[in-house]
Amino acid sequence: MAGPGIHHFHQPWAQLPPPPPSISTPPSIAVPARPTNDEVRTIFIAGLPADVKERELHNLLRWLPGFEASQINSKGDLPMGFALFSTAQHAMAAKTAYMAPPVLYAPYGGYPVTQVALPTPAPVPPPTVYAPVQNTKDNPPCNTLFVGNLGESVIEEELRGLFSLQPGYKQMKILRHERNTVCFIEFDDVASATSVHINLQGAVLPSAGRTGIRIQYPFVNFIDTYTHTYIQIIFGEVLGQKIEQWSQQALLRISLTG
DNA sequence: AGCACA
Numbered sequence: 081m082a083g084p085g086i087h088h089f090h091q092p093w094a095q096l097p098p099p100p101p102s103i104s105t106p107p108s109i110a111v112p113a114r115p116t117n118d119e120v121r122t123i124f125i126a127g128l129p130a131d132v133k134e135r136e137l138h139n140l141l142r143w144l145p146g147f148e149a150s151q152i153n154s155k156g157d158l159p160m161g162f163a164l165f166s167t168a169q170h171a172m173a174a175k176t177a178y179m180a181p182p183v184l185y186a187p188y189g190g191y192p193v194t195q196v197a198l199p200t201p202a203p204v205p206p207p208t209v210y211a212p213v214q215n216t217k218d219n220p221p222c223n224t225l226f227v228g229n230l231g232e233s234v235i236e237e238e239l240r241g242l243f244s245l246q247p248g249y250k251q252m253k254i255l256r257h258e259r260n261t262v263c264f265i266e267f268d269d270v271a272s273a274t275s276v277h278i279n280l281q282g283a284v285l286p287s288a289g290r291t292g293i294r295i296q297y298p299f300v301n302f303i304d305t306y307t308h309t310y311i312q313i314i315f316g317e318v319l320g321q322k323i324e325q326w327s328q329q330a331l332l333r334i335s336l337t338g
Numbered sequence: 339a340g341c342a343c344a
Contacts, residue, residue: 217339228340253342260340299341 119168123175125161128152137161146170204241207283211292215281222301223266223273229294230261235287239263242285248272264298273297 128137137150146166153160165171213229230239236254243252248268255262267273282292 224342226341230340251343255340255342257340262340262342264342266343294339296341 121165121168121171123163123165123171125163126158128159128161130158132159132161137163141174144170144174147174201237201240201244203245204238207242207280207285209284210282211284211290213282213292213294215294215296217296219297219299220301221270221274221277222297223268223270224298224301225265225267225273225277226296226298227263227265227293228260228296229291230263230285231288231291232259232261233287233289234261234285238285238287242280242283243276246272246276246280248276 125137132152134150134152137152141147141150141163144163144165147170148164148166150161150163153162163171163174165174227239239254240252243249243265246265246267248271250266250268252263252265255264265273265276267276277295277297280293281295284290284292
């Protein structure tokens with residue numbers, strides 16, 4: 081359901097002249113039809129993906145207090161977003177909300193959980209048999225390993241017993257499928273994962289048959305994905321004039337329009 | 339080759 085203000089402000093906004101295509105000429109959008117006392121209640125958002133949808137911008141902003149409406153101007157080469165708030169304070173607060181320092185993605189650690197003492201898996205003697213493994217297509221190193229070629233008969237306790245003893249081990253997840261089983265193992269850091277990647281490559285687990293396990297880095301490295309997802313904020317009294325800048329990579333640039 | 343947790 082749409083916010084209460086979106087319908088109310090749709091008409092006046094639609095009547096505005098189309099905002100100019102360039103950042104150098106600010107649109108006169110902060111002149112809503114309802115009486116104001118020259119407050120700046122509008123936030124200007126640049127750096128949006130070229131295919132951004134109105135709905136996506138709305139979903140991004142709708143939770144912010146005082147949010148009334150948003151719209152996208154796709155006339156220029158890059159889309160620009162505008163968001164209207166009920167007061168200047170709300171607009172300011174919205175800007176501040178996106179100023180929050182980046183939350184570095186912490187796998188499995190994003191929210192508080194009650195620690196449950198799991199039974200420590202029985203330690204498994206280090207594998208003595210190794211089989212050659214072709215690992216032609218691997219992915220960039222990260223702190224998590226993907227393990228395949230485990231066979232159908234692999235015993236989870238054996239997997240846990242082996243990997244949980246490795247230095248830097250954090251946790252692992254085993255995915256059992258119809259015909260094969262894979263698992264992910266998270267370590268404290270890339271170095272720990274890398275040494276396991278090297279040392280246990282091709283290890284033959286007693287329960288896994290005669291072929292060695294294949295250790296790879298996963299397709300998707302969420303740590304990289306999230307730590308490199310910055311939101312850049314630029315404030316400007318005049319649109320496009322940088323006054324304060326934060327972060328290195330831009331997903332969004334949010335300015336106050338005047 | 340089989341690739342999750344948010």
